[in-house]
Amino acid sequence: MTKAIMIQGAGSNVGKSLLVAGIARAARTRGLKVAPFKPQNMSNNAAVTIDGGEIGRAQALQARACGLEPIVDMNPVLLKPETDTGAQVIVQGKRFATMKARDYGQAKAKLMPHVLESFHRLAATCDLILVEGAGSPAEVNLRAGDIANMGFAEAADIPVILAGDIDRGGVIAQLVGTNAVLPEADRSRIKAFLVNKFRGDPSLFTDGAAEIARLTGWRDLGTLPWFADAWRLPAEDVMDIATRAGGGFKIAVPRLNRIANFDDLDPLVNEPDVTVDIIEPGRPLPGDADLVLIPGSKSTIADLADFRAQGWDIDLAAHIRRGGHVLGICGGYQMLGQKIIDADGLEGPAGAVDGLGHLDVITRLAPRKTLALTQAQHLKSGLDVHGYEIHLGQTEGPDCDRAWLSIASRPEGAANTTGRIMGCYLHGLFAADGFRQHYLSGLGATSTGLGYEQTIDAVLDDLGAHMERHLNMDMLLSLTGDIKTR
Structure with a gap:
């Protein structure tokens, strides 16, 4: 039975894409056949897939971490901003429409069948799917019709890990605050948390992590030190x-x-x-x-x-x-x-x-x-x-x-x-x-004529080892839930 787990963030740019890539490489090294999945992505940095469509570049990198060629099912909905208020909507690799943000907000629930179709089709090919959320589930004003975070996790019935970013400060508030604003059904879907981008000695945050666990009831997967070679990997977010x-x-x-x-x-x-x-x-x-x-x-x-x-x-x-x-x-x-x-x-x-x-x-x-x-x-x-x-x-x-x-x-x-x-x-x-x-x-x-492709694979190997070293990977894999066939 294929298993899945979703990595969501307590805010934007907490490192979800890199977390999924690293965990994927670590799981692959353990012998699992892994695939990445992101229900909805927003990026103008797209990758062309072997099946003739386009997806977010982060999913292409994650596919590489899994040892797979990227396909459109890994990112069934891609939003490509054209103006400050509108975007081109790509569904399963092909242009679907150009919409204003408000119109898309009303239409996105109709895309859930396409998202689930891609998810289940992908599930038939692997042992584990690592799902990446978008933005933060704490944006409860966007919960109705959601296909990117808890709306998808509920529809697919999969557990969630919540990641916080300590580098920007206030990570306890990020995680505990998310717990506070979520409705009970969504809150109970989160099984564990992790803290990303720690600079210095992670043991210094032991008491902080314990306080997050006490206030939320979630299990602590670990605190990840800053991964210094992240800049060598292809970036998707324009902010990077x-x-x-x-x-x-x-x-x-x-x-x-x-x-x-x-x-x-x-x-x-x-x-x-x-x-x-x-x-x-x-x-x-x-x-x-x-x-x-x-x-x-x-x-x-x-x-x-x-x-x-x-x-x-x-x-x-x-x-x-x-x-x-x-x-x-x-x-x-x-x-x-x-x-x-x-x-x-x-x-x-x-x-x-x-x-x-x-x-x-x-x-x-x-x-x-x-x-x-x-x-x-x-x-x-x-x-x-x-x-x-x-x-x-x-x-x-x-x-x-x-x-x-x-x-x-x-x-x-x-x-x-x-x-x-x-x-x-x-x-x-x-x-x-x-x-x-x-x-x-x-x-x-x-x-230098350096081997660029070999460099990327070497950094992905290091990233996977980084996850094994600092996260409780055994616990993480034990939290994954079976994907129910439709």
């Missing part, structure tokens, strides 16, 4: 994007308002000779940048307007005049062109907007989304690269005659006459060690 100081080669990355699929940065962050400088709104693009990398965007036209509002268009032009290099990926590629034409009003009012004008290309947005895992070749070096495409629209123009990638004999990408300004739709290309080393070396950076 931060400047990472390395060596003297500086890559400036403007933090777009709707930045998407920023996993392109992860292999670069791991390069010791490279500093990836995330340029927050209000900061100019630095004059000493060697490369400006414009990342993907969920709302390219809106982010292009914001790019100009920040004055980054002026900074970028100055960077180019100084002989600097520019790379645009996906939405960033579209922005670098002459125009973006949105005849169907997919990103707002129908019409066309001027691009930044640094590549002689035009992008036409279209309703059909390109969504594919992709193998490609770098034309100049002959090196293989791999990644994924996830975009609306097609880009054409004279600079596409200088395509620098080939996908199944199809030219991909564009470059200006100097070769210093380039763009493409392929996300994830820097994960290929040989290409990354070739590209950076060509710009004057020293690349």
